[in-house]
Amino acid sequence: xxxxxxxxxxxxxxxxxxxxxxxxxxxxxxxxxxxxxxxxxxxxxxxxxxxxxxxxxxxxxxxxxxxxxxxxxxxxxxxxxxxxxxxxxxxxxxxxxxxxxxxxxxxxxxxxxxxxxxxxxxxxxxxxxxxxxxxxxxxxxxxxxxxxxxxxxxxxxxxxxxxxxxxxxxxxxxxxxxxxxxxxxxxxxxxxxxxxxxxxxxxxxxxxxxxxxxxxxxxxxxxxxxxxxxxxxxxxxxxxxxxxxxxxxxxxxxxxxxxxxxxxxxxxxxxxxxxxxxxxxxxxxxxxxxxxxxxxxxxxxxxxxxxxxxxxxxxxxxxxxxxxxxxxxxxxxxxxxxxxxxxxxxxxxxxxxxxxxxxxxxxxxxxxxxxxxxxxxxxxxxxxxxxxxxxxxxxxxxxxxxxxxxxxxxxxxxxxxxxxxxxxxxxxxxxxxxxxxxxxxxxxxxxxxxxxxxxxxxxxxxxxxxxxxxxxxxxxxxxxxxxxxxxxxxxxxxxxxxxxxxxxxxxxxxxxxxxxxxxxxxxxxxxxxxxxxxxxxxxxxxxxxxxxxxxxxxxxxxxxxxxx
DNA sequence: CATGTCACG
DNA sequence: ACGTACGTGACATGA
Numbered sequence: 001x002x003x004x005x006x007x008x009x010x011x012x013x014x015x016x017x018x019x020x021x022x023x024x025x026x027x028x029x030x031x032x033x034x035x036x037x038x039x040x041x042x043x044x045x046x047x048x049x050x051x052x053x054x055x056x057x058x059x060x061x062x063x064x065x066x067x068x069x070x071x072x073x074x075x076x077x078x079x080x081x082x083x084x085x086x087x088x089x090x091x092x093x094x095x096x097x098x099x100x101x102x103x104x105x106x107x108x109x110x111x112x113x114x115x116x117x118x119x120x121x122x123x124x125x126x127x128x129x130x131x132x133x134x135x136x137x138x139x140x141x142x143x144x145x146x147x148x149x150x151x152x153x154x155x156x157x158x159x160x161x162x163x164x165x166x167x168x169x170x171x172x173x174x175x176x177x178x179x180x181x182x183x184x185x186x187x188x189x190x191x192x193x194x195x196x197x198x199x200x201x202x203x204x205x206x207x208x209x210x211x212x213x214x215x216x217x218x219x220x221x222x223x224x225x226x227x228x229x230x231x232x233x234x235x236x237x238x239x240x241x242x243x244x245x246x247x248x249x250x251x252x253x254x255x256x257x258x259x260x261x262x263x264x265x266x267x268x269x270x271x272x273x274x275x276x277x278x279x280x281x282x283x284x285x286x287x288x289x290x291x292x293x294x295x296x297x298x299x300x301x302x303x304x305x306x307x308x309x310x311x312x313x314x315x316x317x318x319x320x321x322x323x324x325x326x327x328x329x330x331x332x333x334x335x336x337x338x339x340x341x342x343x344x345x346x347x348x349x350x351x352x353x354x355x356x357x358x359x360x361x362x363x364x365x366x367x368x369x370x371x372x373x374x375x376x377x378x379x380x381x382x383x384x385x386x387x388x389x390x391x392x393x394x395x396x397x398x399x400x401x402x403x404x405x406x407x408x409x410x411x412x413x414x415x416x417x418x419x420x421x422x423x424x425x426x427x428x429x430x431x432x433x434x435x436x437x438x439x440x441x442x443x444x445x446x447x448x449x450x451x452x453x454x455x456x457x458x459x460x461x462x463x464x465x466x467x468x469x470x471x472x473x474x475x476x477x478x479x480x481x482x483x484x485x486x487x488x489x490x491x492x493x494x495x496x497x498x499x500x501x502x503x504x505x506x507x508x509x510x511x512x513x514x515x516x517x518x519x520x521x522x523x524x525x526x527x528x529x530x531x532x533x534x535x536x537x538x539x540x541x542x543x544x545x546x547x548x549x550x551x552x553x554x555x556x557x558x559x560x561x562x563x564x
Numbered sequence: 565c566a567t568g569t570c571a572c573g
Numbered sequence: 574a575c576g577t578a579c580g581t582g583a584c585a586t587g588a
Contacts, residue, residue, distance in 0.1 A: 217585055219568050238568065246569060271570060274584055302580060304573085311582045314572035322571080346573090346579095402578035412578080470576050481579040485573090489580095517573045517580090 001178070001285055001292050003064045005035060006122045008042075009134035011142045017135035024130065025123045032127075039070050052076030054145045056094050056137075059174045059297070066178065079141055081166040082148040084298035085158055089460045092298045098140050101147045106140055107133045157456025161490070165455075166297065169493045172500045172512065173295045173305075179511045179523070180290030181312065184328040184559075185281040191324060192277040195269050202266045209259045216266050219245050225259075232257055272316060276325045283310045295515070302482050303457050303489035304517060313516045317564070326561035331523050336556050338510075338529075339563040340536050341519035343551040344369055345491065346401050346484040352546040353454065353483060356433025363548040370394040376430040377423060396427055400434065401484055403477030438480055445479035453486035454546070488518060491550070494543035495520065502539055506531075521560065529556065 006024060011017035022035035045051050046065060054077040055061055062072040083092040090096070098104045112133045113119050122130065152158045207213045210229070214221045220242070226232045227243045234243040235252050247267070253260040283291050296306040307313040315329070316322025331337045342348075347369055351359040362372035367382065374385040374393035385393075392413060399409050410420035428435040445451050450460045459482040463475040492515065499520060503510055510528050514521035520540070524532045537552040544550075557563035 215586080218587080220586075240567070242568085244568085267569075271584080275571070275582095279583085296581095299582095300580060304580065306581055307572095308582060311572080314570090314582065316571060318572085399578060402580095404578050405576090407576080408578040473577065474579095477578060478580090485580060488573090519573085 001063065001067070001288070003067060004123075005039075005064055005068055007130060007134060008038070009138040011135070011138035014142055014146070015139060017138040017142075019131040019134045019138075021127045021130060023123055024125070024127050026126070030127055035068070039065075039068055043070055046070050047073050049073045054079070054141060056080050056097075056141045056144070059170045059177075062171075062174045063178070066174075075167065075171055077145055077149060078167060078170060079144040079148060080298050081162060081170060082145070082152055085152055085162040085166060085457070086148060087460060088298070088301045088303065088458075089462060094137065094140055094144075097144055102140065102143050104140065104143075107136055109133070155456075157452075158458065161455060161457050165490065165493050165497070168497050170297055172496050173297060175500070176512045176515065177292050177294060179513050180285065180288055180292040181513050181521075182289070182330050182332055182523070183280055183284060183291050184330050185284060187328045188277045188281050188325070191328075192273055195273040195277060199266060199269055199273065202262055202269070206259060206262045206266065209262065216263065217270065222263065226253070230257070230259065232260075268319070269321070272321060272325065276316065280310060280325075280328070293514075300489075302459060303453065303486040303493075305489075305515060307515075312514050315560075323561050326564065327559045329560035331558060335523050335525045336529055336558065337560050337563040338522045338524045338532055338536065338554065338556050339519060339560065340522075340540060340552050340554045341516075342488070342492065342540065343553055345488045345518050345550070347397055348546065348548045348550060349454065349484045349487045350401065350434065350437070351548045353487075354431075354433040354437035355547065356431045356437070358431055359434065360548055366549075370397060373397055373427070377426050392423070396423060400427070401481060403438070403480035405477075441480050441483065442476050445476065451479050451482050453483055453490050454544075455487065455490045457486050457490055459483070459486055491543055492518060492520070492540075495540040498539045498543055499536065502535060508532075521563070524556075 005022060007019055007021040009017060009019045020038055021032045022038050024032060047070065051074045053072070053074050055075075056078065057080040058072065058075050058078050062075070065072045079097065080092050083090070083097055090100070095106050095108055098106045112125050112129060113122060125133075152162050203216060206216055210225050214225055216222065222245050223243050226245065227234055232253055235249040236244045238244045245263070247264065250260040250264045254264060280291060285292055291310060291312070293307045293312045294309050296308065299306040316325050329337065348363055351363050358376060362369050370390050370393045371382050371385050373396060374380075374389040375382040377393060377396065378385070378389050380389070395412050396409065399412065402408075404424070406417050406421040406424055409424065410417040413420065441451055445461050445464045449464060450458050452458055461475045461479050463471045464479065466472045466475065496512065496515060500512060503512075508528055508531070510522050510524040510532055512520060513523050522532065522536075533554055533556065537554055540552045541550040555563040
């Protein structure tokens with residue numbers, strides 16, 4: 001949102017590229033063409049949808065150009081997305097791609113700008129050196145496109161994922177990022193004060209119980225207090241062998257001792273304050289007055305997006321205190337926040353892929369799926385399922401999506417492993433199609449080294465044939481999870497395209513402002529509220545016809561919390 | 565920069 | 574006997 005253009009590099013044929021410096025600034029820098037003059041001359045071409053462009057991560061270029069008032073159009077190809085569609089599990093930076101596919105060792109950005117404290121801005125790089133770096137950048141992109149795109153084009157389904165999903169989504173994401181989200185910084189500041197007071201109080205109490213002051217934020221110091229001074233039992237150890245002080249451990253110790261409870265409360269509030277109520281206001285862009293996240297489209301191996309700087313996909317929701325943070329995500333005067341999320345999307349996908357009759361029936365008949373599962377597993381009528389039974393069934397259903405083990409289920413439910421194994425056996429007896437899906441997926445993963453989403457996105461499993469047992473088992477669980485998580489990612493990307501397409505065609509002012517894996521969030525002027533509420537669910541459920549119905553829940557409010 | 569922890573779907 | 578539920582990103586600490 002704030003980067004300024006220093007120069008442009010372009011290539012129209014292999015091994016030929018140019019660099020146009022426009023804003024290099026250092027003692028003795030040569031005279032350069034004026035930036036606005038250059039952009040003025042290039043504008044018609046840059047903004048023309050009829051003139052196709054190829055780049056590496058053009059979402060970024062589009063932002064920089066838009067910072068100068070140029071709206072990039074004609075994004076035909078993106079080598080970042082090509083690499084991601086072909087090999088989501090590998091690195092996609094240009095240096096790696098050039099080595100892997102072109103056997104070329106490129107000039108690295110760090111080599112040009114330096115790194116750490118002595119790093120200089122690109123505007124201070126000598127024009128000659130900048131030319132070598134930047135022109136090579138354009139040339140490598142050209143070669144990568146000529147190498148990677150044919151590999152996608154030879155597979156119909158990969159081509160659809162790339163051309164019909166990833167490329168259009170990148171264009172939409174740039175707009176979503178630019179739209180930003182309005183945040184009530186005053187409300188967050190008040191929450192920070194309140195949290196600060198509560199933290200001071202908890203800290204004071206902790207010092208009293210511990211008999212001495214210590215840094216509550218330091219797992220190391222905390223471990224010394226708990227397990228050294230106070231001689232509390234070590235419940236489990238961390239990967240490096242130190243006694244763990246994580247939530248599970250503290251919860252267990254809290255049954256018998258006072259200090260762990262204080263620490264659990266402290267940690268919960270400290271997280272909210274440092275990550276959210278203190279940080280988010282600092283992330284507001286001074287120019288737009290809004291928070292602009294960045295979506296990474298080639299990070300998550302399953303096809304999901306990732307959000308960073310700030311991450312808007314992990315804003316608290318599970319606790320009452322946490323939800324207050326969502327109240328600070330607001331609509332401007334005259335508008336509302338609209339949230340629409342897919343209901344039970346991954347379980348529906350499991351029902352579709354596995355074709356299990358009972359699971360499909362549960363969704364077809366619009367049942368509460370956890371209640372239906374409880375009914376089957378516990379052998380009672382749906383109406384007679386207890387709250388406890390439904391809770392168990394919900395944990396089992398989530399476990400299935402993750403490729404659960406008896407151990408994992410036991411731990412999650414706090415029951416014996418034998419008992420957990422028993423529930424799993426009963427589940428599979430009732431849903432044989434699901435077991436067959438899991439077996440089939442495991443076998444396929446071993447044979448091919450990859451699994452696929454419903455729409456043909458390919459998910460590679462590097463360790464599926466590892467001689468290391470635990471690693472192989474991990475890859476098998478990932479293989480089971482990936483088609484469900486990945487298909488859900490495909491669906492919501494298609495939904496983003498459908499929704500933005502509708503908003504554009506209807507010349508609406510409503511804006512997509514966030515994507516949270518199974519949820520789209522929009523900022524909607526009140527005049528468009530009825531239309532959006534009416535059309536949004538159908539647009540989202542209509543992107544694909546699975547063997548089970550898709551359902552979308554829509555909420556409206558003055559803020560994100562109310563809309564949920 | 566690694567580690568531990570914890571926020572989300 | 575081991576080590577175990579999938580996918581992410583950010584923060585604080587401490588080397």
